[in-house]
Amino acid sequence: xxxxxxxxxxxxxxxxxxxxxxxxxxxxxxxxxxxxxxxxxxxxxxxxxxxxxxxxxxxxxxxxxxxxxxxxxxxxxxxxxxxxxxxxxxxxxxxxxxxxxxxxxxxxxxxxxxxxxxxxxxxxxxxxxxxxxxxxxxxxxxxxxxxxxxxxxxxxxxxxxxxxxxxxxxxxxxxxxxxxxxxxxxxxxxxxxxxxxxxxxxxxxxxxxxxxxxxxxxxxxxxxxxxxxxxxxxxxxxxxxxxxxxxxxxxxxxxxxxxxxxxxxxxxxxxxxxxxxxxxxxxxxxxxxxxxxxxxxxxxxxxxxxxxxxxxxxxxxxxxxxxxxxxxxxxxxxxxxxxxxxxxxxxxxxxxxxxxxxxxxxxxxxxxxxxxxxxxxxxxxxxxxxxxxxxxxxxxxxxxxxxxxxxxxxxxxxxxxxxxxxxxxxxxxxxxxxxxxxxxxxxxxxxxxxxxxxxxxxxxxxxxxxxxxxxxxxxxxxxxxxxxxxxxxxxxxxxxxxxxxxxxxxxxxxxxxxxxxxxxxxxxxxxxxxxxxxxxxxxxxxxxxxxxxxxxxxxxxxxxxxxxxxxxxxxxxxxxxxx
Amino acid sequence: xxxxxxxxxxxxxxxxxxxxxxxxxxxxxxxxxxxxxxxxxxxxxxxxxxxxxxxxxxxxxxxxxxxxxxxxxxxxxxxxxxxxxxxxxxxxxxxxxxxxxxxxxxxxxxxxxxxxxxxxxxxxxxxxxxxxxxxxxxxxxxxxxxxxxxxxxxxxxxxxxxxxxxxxxxxxxxxxxxxxxxxxxxxxxxxxxxxxxxxxxxxxxxxxxxxxxxxxxxxxxxxxxxxxxxxxxxxxxxxxxxxxxxxxxxxxxxxxxxxxxxxxxxxxxxxxxxxxxxxxxxxxxxxxxxxxxxxxxxxxxxxxxxxxxxx
Ligand code: SF4
Numbered sequence: 001x002x003x004x005x006x007x008x009x010x011x012x013x014x015x016x017x018x019x020x021x022x023x024x025x026x027x028x029x030x031x032x033x034x035x036x037x038x039x040x041x042x043x044x045x046x047x048x049x050x051x052x053x054x055x056x057x058x059x060x061x062x063x064x065x066x067x068x069x070x071x072x073x074x075x076x077x078x079x080x081x082x083x084x085x086x087x088x089x090x091x092x093x094x095x096x097x098x099x100x101x102x103x104x105x106x107x108x109x110x111x112x113x114x115x116x117x118x119x120x121x122x123x124x125x126x127x128x129x130x131x132x133x134x135x136x137x138x139x140x141x142x143x144x145x146x147x148x149x150x151x152x153x154x155x156x157x158x159x160x161x162x163x164x165x166x167x168x169x170x171x172x173x174x175x176x177x178x179x180x181x182x183x184x185x186x187x188x189x190x191x192x193x194x195x196x197x198x199x200x201x202x203x204x205x206x207x208x209x210x211x212x213x214x215x216x217x218x219x220x221x222x223x224x225x226x227x228x229x230x231x232x233x234x235x236x237x238x239x240x241x242x243x244x245x246x247x248x249x250x251x252x253x254x255x256x257x258x259x260x261x262x263x264x265x266x267x268x269x270x271x272x273x274x275x276x277x278x279x280x281x282x283x284x285x286x287x288x289x290x291x292x293x294x295x296x297x298x299x300x301x302x303x304x305x306x307x308x309x310x311x312x313x314x315x316x317x318x319x320x321x322x323x324x325x326x327x328x329x330x331x332x333x334x335x336x337x338x339x340x341x342x343x344x345x346x347x348x349x350x351x352x353x354x355x356x357x358x359x360x361x362x363x364x365x366x367x368x369x370x371x372x373x374x375x376x377x378x379x380x381x382x383x384x385x386x387x388x389x390x391x392x393x394x395x396x397x398x399x400x401x402x403x404x405x406x407x408x409x410x411x412x413x414x415x416x417x418x419x420x421x422x423x424x425x426x427x428x429x430x431x432x433x434x435x436x437x438x439x440x441x442x443x444x445x446x447x448x449x450x451x452x453x454x455x456x457x458x459x460x461x462x463x464x465x466x467x468x469x470x471x472x473x474x475x476x477x478x479x480x481x482x483x484x485x486x487x488x489x490x491x492x493x494x495x496x497x498x499x500x501x502x503x504x505x506x507x508x509x510x511x512x513x514x515x516x517x518x519x520x521x522x523x524x525x526x527x528x529x530x531x532x533x534x535x536x537x538x539x540x541x542x543x544x545x546x547x548x549x550x551x552x553x554x555x556x557x558x559x560x561x562x563x564x565x566x567x568x569x570x571x572x573x574x575x576x577x578x579x
Numbered sequence: 580x581x582x583x584x585x586x587x588x589x590x591x592x593x594x595x596x597x598x599x600x601x602x603x604x605x606x607x608x609x610x611x612x613x614x615x616x617x618x619x620x621x622x623x624x625x626x627x628x629x630x631x632x633x634x635x636x637x638x639x640x641x642x643x644x645x646x647x648x649x650x651x652x653x654x655x656x657x658x659x660x661x662x663x664x665x666x667x668x669x670x671x672x673x674x675x676x677x678x679x680x681x682x683x684x685x686x687x688x689x690x691x692x693x694x695x696x697x698x699x700x701x702x703x704x705x706x707x708x709x710x711x712x713x714x715x716x717x718x719x720x721x722x723x724x725x726x727x728x729x730x731x732x733x734x735x736x737x738x739x740x741x742x743x744x745x746x747x748x749x750x751x752x753x754x755x756x757x758x759x760x761x762x763x764x765x766x767x768x769x770x771x772x773x774x775x776x777x778x779x780x781x782x783x784x785x786x787x788x789x790x791x792x793x794x795x796x797x798x799x800x801x802x803x804x805x806x807x808x809x810x811x812x813x814x815x816x817x818x819x820x821x822x823x824x825x826x827x828x829x830x831x832x833x834x835x836x837x838x839x840x841x842x843x844x845x846x847x848x849x850x851x852x853x854x855x856x857x858x859x860x861x862x863x864x865x866x867x868x869x870x871x872x873x874x875x876x877x878x879x880x881x882x883x884x885x886x887x888x889x890x
Contacts, residue, residue: 028701161728171689173719179726392699394661431788438767439788444823445697453766462766480697482785519662519824533820533855 007267010080011089018083022145025361026153026183031397035059036357039403041081042137043067044120044216045353049131049404052124052350057404070223074230078210078217079265084136085210087143091199092206103204104250107293109212110263114222114295115303117215122307127346128314130307132354132380134215142380145360146185146369147192156180184388185359187369187380206248210265221262221292231259231270232285236278243270243279253290262292314377325493334492336373337384337473339398340391340418341408344498345374351406354380358398358407364389366475367398382407384420386475386491391420393447393474393517410504416448416515417504419497420473423450423466429488432463440464442477442489449518451477455533468495469513618644619886620877621838621847626890628673628815628835634890635811635837636681645808645839648686650754653747654678657761657776657813658694658709658723660824661702667816668824669703670761672712674813674835678759679716691749692721694779700725730782733802740790741798745782756780756807758841762814762848764822767792769864770854771823772845773810774800793865797873800841804875810844812836820855842867842876843883850880 021036037059040046046063050056066077078085091097116134123130132138157180167176201208210217237257244252247270251263256270270279295303318331325332325345339358342348359367359382366389369380382398384391396415399407410418423442427433432440432453438461443451450470453462466489473491481487497504497513508515624635636642646652656670664671675692682690692713696703700723704710710721724730730745750756758773765771767788777799778784787795800807814834821827830852838844846861853859861878862868871878 157726164728177719177722177724177729394699394702437788438792440766441697441785441788443766447698449826480785482788484789518826519660519666519668533857 007080007269011086014081015083015086015090018086018140019144022141022357022360023149023152025357025397025401026145026149028363031363031395032400035401036403037062038083039137039141039353039355039357041066041077042135042216042353043077043219044117045131045135045137045355045403047219048120048124048129048135049351049353051121052127052129052131053347053404054127054350057351059403059405067219067223070220070227072228073266074224074227074261075217075220075263075265076229077220078214079267082136082140082210082216083144084140084214085207085265087140088198088202088207088209091195092202095199097199097202099205100203105205105208105212110250110293111295111299112212113214113218114300116213117218117222118300118303119307119310120215122304122309123311123314124307124350125304126308126311126315127350128311128377129350129352130310130377132352134213135353136209136214136216138353138355141355141357141360142191142369143195146356147188147195149360150183150185150188153180153182157182181363181365183360183362183365185356185369186371186385205250207265211249211263224262224264225292226261226289229266229281229283230261230285230287231264231266232280232282232287233257233259234278234280236276237274238276238278240275242273242275246270246273255288255290258288258290260290260292262294314375317375317377332493333373333375334490335383335385336370336378337386337421337475337491337493338496338498339367339382339384339407340396340415340420340472341399341410341504342382342498343406343408343500347500348406348498349374349378349381351404352381353404353406355403356380356382357401357403358382361397361401362389363395363397364392366391366479384473384475384491386478387487388479390445390476390479391472391474408499414504416472416517417497417508417513418499419471419495419504419508419513419515420475421491421493422468422471422473422495423475423477423489423491424494425464425466426486426488426490427463429483429486430464431483431488432461433459433488436460438462439482441480441482445476445480446471447474447476447518448472448515464489470515471495472515617884618839620840620883621836621843622886622888623847623851624835624837624888624890625833626835627833628671628813629677630890631815631833631835632674632677632811632837633681634888635835636678636809638886638888639809639837639839642681642685645757646682646685646687646755649688650686651749651752652682652687652690652755652757653750653753653780654682654690654692654757654759655776655780656692656694656707656709656759657763657771657779658703658707659696659698659779661698661706662824663706664708666824667818667829668761668763668822669707670709670759670813671815672708674811674815675709675759676712676716678757678811679713679720682757683716687755690717690720691753693724693747693749694722695724695747695781695784696779727782735798735802737801738798739794741787741795744799746802747780747782750780750803750806753806755809756803758807758810758812758844760810760812762812762836762851763818764820764827764854766822768796768866769859770845770849772812772848773807773841774845774866774870777803777807793869796866797869797875800870800875801873804841807841808839810838810841812844812848814848814851817852819852840876842870842878843880846871846876846878846880847883847885 018038021038024030040059040062043063043066046060160178198209243256249263251260366384367382368385370383373383396410399409431437442464450467452465475491477489478487481489618640622635622638624631656675658669660668679690713721731748733746734743760772760776814832816829816831818827818829845867849861
């Protein structure tokens with residue numbers, strides 16, 4: 001059956017723009033060019049996030065405007081613009097999902113969406129966001145950004161790999177060395193399964209999600225009781241019922257002359273399919289509405305209250321974001337390291353839509369959707385997983401692309417001061433501390449010079465110490481530590497600087513932080529020797545020769561780390577001279 | 580060729596250099612050059628990075644002695660840090676560019692500059708200045724390779740700890756490798772020069788720290804030694820402690836050191852300046868000593884035939 005033109009064009013444009021933004025953002029070269037404005041349009045995301053955050057989020061005003069369009073064009077947005085709807089249509093077509101007879105959802109099922117809407121808003125009213133389970137744009141973003149995009153990239157990269165022998169033979173350098181980085185995400189499989197489920201629901205009804213579940217659709221529906229531009233049927237209608245069978249939303253009741261406007265997404269299929277050309281969409285026609293399965297007020301209220309109840313549970317639960325961190329009795333998962341510039345945890349969770357935009361844009365793949373590191377209520381919010389990659393000192397994309405400001409947009413100079421946590425050495429795992437092996441990879445890779453190698457009595461080699469006030473928690477050390485499985489140096493959210501407003505640098509300096517890029521520029525010759533020497537004293541060397549083995553001159557080493565009285569010469573990198 | 584350049588003893592060379600450190604090189608280590616008919620074992624060239632590089636290679640007999648027309652060359656720089664030449668932690672871009680030029684003049688079919696850095700690959704390529712410096716000489720020649728598909732398995736017969744490892748395919752297929760490290764201190768191995776620099780040609784280097792860093796470095800060197808026909812060490816500036824990237828004092832030696840023997844080059848570089856405030860003999864650097872013991876080259880600097888040239 002031919003699809004109505006307008007819808008197909010708009011959907012293609014819209015999904016294309018949506019994917020364009022998402023794919024574009026994930027390329028490093030695109031850094032700093034434009035945020036994903038598409039994400040600003042989610043009506044529920046906008047209403048819910050502003051309610052939960054108790055703030056006007058400027059970018060999301062676009063979403064509120066979308067709600068208002070309900071008054072004029074009904075759920076046109078659902079039919080033509082929403083990338084989730086387009087995704088479902090696309091999947092249904094591409095996977096040839098056939099409808100099963102008699103599986104049509106009844107009016108009760110259609111009311112679920114209002115219940116979910118009420119629950120979302122109810123929880124948001126108490127400042128806890130449950131939107132992420134249900135808001136369509138974040139869902140679609142997660143699907144395309146965290147599931148499809150990596151697979152596409154993997155395909156491209158494999159293609160490059162396959163072409164490499166040819167490219168090498170012809171010495172096409174650019175091609176033979178080209179690489180498409182492939183990100184990987186922790187909850188990918190889960191999101192994929194969730195979408196497989198949503199796609200499968202099309203067996204019951206096309207757009208089952210939009211009909212029965214989508215709370216954003218419900219929100220629009222509330223404003224679409226009798227939109228200005230709407231379906232109208234002329235007396236030419238013979239009542240053949242072709243439109244009833246075609247309507248993907250089940251918006252046409254037994255009498256095809258009427259319309260359930262709250263269900264109609266204005267896809268215009270009925271217009272195209274009518275053999276009598278009796279159906280039309282126009283401004284303010286005299287057309288009949290029909291019962292739209294609105295829930296009873298009591299149901300709506302109950303759902304709202306249950307949402308609020310969930311929020312209340314969240315607020316009293318053990319993993320509650322509401323308690324102040326550092327206050328006795330608050331539990332913080334040591335793995336819950338947030339992106340730099342993330343708002344204080346409570347505000348952050350209220351605003352974060354879990355769209356995964358920051359994760360798709362993160363060039364090092366360190367940002368991952370959380371499972372339970374941030375509690376049940378923090379699922380799919382971004383956490384930095386250093387073992388996967390370190391936060392790049394030259395990147396601040398996460399804040400720039402975040403649609404809600406849950407991660408603040410910061411210039412690089414500020415982002416550096418937005419401390420994510422602090423690294424600490426697990427001495428019993430560390431090659432240098434525990435095994436006496438010469439290793440300084442953590443020091444080598446720390447972009448901020450926050451690791452100092454010192455001599456201690458207990459080890460024949462110099463061992464790493466973290467300078468807490470210089471560590472920004474980027475995780476470079478953790479990501480490259482050669483110790484297998486868990487790293488011997490790990491970043492925890494300890495000391496993280498989370499500010500709702502104001503300058504991170506100012507606050508950081510105020511608390512004694514001293515964060516700066518490490519690599520030095522050339523210094524005058526004959527400066528003092530810095531750092532503990534890795535050389536052992538040659539036996540019989542004059543007494544003065546032992547001096548450089550002291551703890552680093554400026555290092556805040558306690559007295560117990562003074563020069564090793566007689567460092568064992570065997571295991572040092574520098575053996576005594578032969579003869 | 581530098582026939583007209585007056586040959587200097589290493590002592591003279593170091594004395595004439597405005598390098599106080601030179602005096603530390605110890606009288607016992609210096610041997611006057613006796614026979615100059617053959618190419619010297621090593622050359623110390625003074626001057627700005629590009630000119631000194633050219634002079635050093637010329638004094639060794641010219642690039643033609645190492646690179647034959649039509650051969651494929653890989654230059655291994657040190658570009659491990661996203662920082663400019665002033666940081667003294669990467670090989671000076673002019674040294675690499677000059678080496679590339681010399682290779683092209685000698686008729687090399689293709690010259691690649693390859694590394695696998697710890698730090699952000701693009702940052703290293705851009706900020707080190709090496710990619711830009713080479714761009715005008717051979718297009719698309721500088722790469723920082725990280726993906727496994729660029730590497731191939733290589734067995735290392737007689738290895739002590741590193742029986743096999745993944746080495747860059749382009750390195751395995753090259754005819755000539757030129758080691759072109761920066762001379763600098765290193766907290767784990769004392770110094771990092773030509774031998775240690777080879778760690779940048781393999782896929783996974785972290786494990787070296789677990790299995791035994793010094794032995795693994797020598798195992799890898801034993802694999803690459805036959806192709807490493809030339810080592811050119813950038814000692815124009817040297818971070819003498821606090822390496823590999825500092826902070827630490829940097830001395831300006833204005834010297835480029837070259838040798839066909841990468842072990843000798845490293846050994847000689849150790850004697851150029853004190854490290855961590857003390858004089859160090861090459862035999863005190865374990866990986867250098869192991870390499871010499873395994874016959875990969877010489878570390879008896881006092882018996883080396885060293886030429887000094889000024890660019
Ligand atoms: S020690 Fe350095 S590398 Fe590790 S987290 Fe801190 S700043 Fe990053």
